[in-house]
Amino acid sequence: xxxxxxxxxxxxxxxxxxxxxxxxxxxxxxxxxxxxxxxxxxxxxxxxxxxxxxxxxxxxxxxxxxxxxxxxxxxxxxxxxxxxxxxxxxxxxxxxxxxxxxxxxxxxxx
Amino acid sequence: xxxxxxxxxxxxxxxxxxxxxxxxxxxxxxxxxxxxxxxxxxxxxxxxxxxxxxxxxxxxxxxxxxxxxxxxxxxxxxxxxxxxxxxxxxxxxxxxxxxxxxxxxxxxxxxxxx
Numbered sequence: 001x002x003x004x005x006x007x008x009x010x011x012x013x014x015x016x017x018x019x020x021x022x023x024x025x026x027x028x029x030x031x032x033x034x035x036x037x038x039x040x041x042x043x044x045x046x047x048x049x050x051x052x053x054x055x056x057x058x059x060x061x062x063x064x065x066x067x068x069x070x071x072x073x074x075x076x077x078x079x080x081x082x083x084x085x086x087x088x089x090x091x092x093x094x095x096x097x098x099x100x101x102x103x104x105x106x107x108x109x110x
Numbered sequence: 111x112x113x114x115x116x117x118x119x120x121x122x123x124x125x126x127x128x129x130x131x132x133x134x135x136x137x138x139x140x141x142x143x144x145x146x147x148x149x150x151x152x153x154x155x156x157x158x159x160x161x162x163x164x165x166x167x168x169x170x171x172x173x174x175x176x177x178x179x180x181x182x183x184x185x186x187x188x189x190x191x192x193x194x195x196x197x198x199x200x201x202x203x204x205x206x207x208x209x210x211x212x213x214x215x216x217x218x219x220x221x222x223x224x
Contacts, residue, residue, distance in 0.1 A: 004152075034212075043114075043200050043215040044153075089153070096141060096166055096206075098213055100153040 002027045006090050006101035013080055013108050021075040021104045023064075023090035031092040033057075033066050033073040038087045038103070047075075047088070080108045113137040114216035116201050122222045123191065131186040131219045133201030141206050142184040143213065144176060147198040159184065160206055191223045 007022040025033070032051045036044040048057030053068035062077045073090060085108045090101040113136045123129050135142060144156040158166035159178040173195075175187040184201055198218045204211035 036215075041217075043116075043217040044202075046212060046214070049212065093211065093213075096143075096158045096160065096204075096211060097155065098153075098211075102150070102152050 002099045004090050004101035006104050009105040011106050016079045019077040019080045023073045025071050025092050031094045034091045035075050036089040082108045084108050116216040116219050120220045124224050128189040133184040135203035139203040139205045140181050141204045143202040144186050145200040193223050196223045
């Protein structure tokens with residue numbers, strides 16, 4: 001079945017550091033790929049998405065590119081802020097199903 | 111502000127209680143979902159409704175009973191729960207586009223079963 005693997009956290013960075021959170025997937029067919037973010041005490045918010053190979057999703061300075069050849073969808077940001085501290089979830093979706101990774105906690109210190 | 115609201119935000123109940131979680135979406139979507147989020151585990155899809163009909167039920171114990179009276183409302187009825195059912199219960203909605211559905215989540219109900 002479909003699955004998503006994310007790097008273990010927490011990821012601890014200083015403000016303005018470069019961020020990469022790795023995500024790889026296994027899927028049949030051609031799923032869409034998503035990154036969701038969950039701030040403390042809140043539900044999940046869609047951060048960005050890509051619906052086909054080589055698409056790049058971007059939002060709020062975050063980017064991820066749908067790489068079919070490496071089955072990856074790594075999340076990157078050039079300069080993180082304290083306010084980016086949250087849990088990030090990679091997910092793949094088709095029809096009614098979203099398959100999530102376990103989440104990666106990001107902690108950004110001033 | 112995602113347009114999906116959930117009540118209550120926090121709930122503490124005993125194992126013999128009966129309670130219900132409520133979800134309402136204001137986005138005009140036609141599909142709604144219940145997820146369970148436990149510590150250290152991936153989100154678990156519990157139920158999916160499309161056009162008010164259940165389309166997926168992922169082996170969820172019968173002590174959880176969903177209800178979707180219309181496309182804007184979704185309930186999760188709880189009875190005789192176990193302490194291991196303590197978790198964050200998330201509701202989501204989407205517009206069925208055929209190939210994929212971008213899901214919008216509510217803030218969740220934090221459930222504690224004593």
